[in-house]
Amino acid sequence: PVVHDRTEALAHVGGDAELLGELTEVFLRDCPRMIEEVIDGLCAGDADKVRRGAHSIKGAVSILGGKAAFEAALRLEILARQGDLSQAESAWQALRHALEQFQHVLKRE
Template structure:
């Protein structure tokens, strides 16, 4: 799905709805998301380098869901596109999508680092 405006790095309203407004829980969710996503993006790069479409699909599916859960909609959207392409055994767009996801994730990490959490 193409968007006329770029998606926010984090949809804070979605995250607040998930956490029921609990800022400490939001911080914990985001920290777990960062750790998990960092690991999965590394594995994704390896799977792309090995031309393993099935593993790329599985990792992209995981990243799509995990990102959507915390409101990282741009990252989720890119992962969804990659998942669809990998399901069709088309890894041609994978390096560009993986790079886009990595850049988006780096921006998310920086944004999270700037947040101040209040209990």
């Protein structure tokens, strides 16, 4: 999947590049908190916490056009919703990697 679809992101904000920039700043600032929620949930075996964190990440990257991160967050959210944390570690690693790539792209723009 595409790491970042800027055209889609601009469409989400009605073509307002300034608003997109502000949302990007908020995401980059808040992403560590969302990541921490997922990690805390994984460490505690708390599927609901993992689901909430993955859901938050999914929503944020969706608005900003982060396709690969969205798909990875969705996979982790589904596993957690099903209470299946046996595959959650590999799903988390995929999401972490996608988020790193996405954040790198956002910081360059």
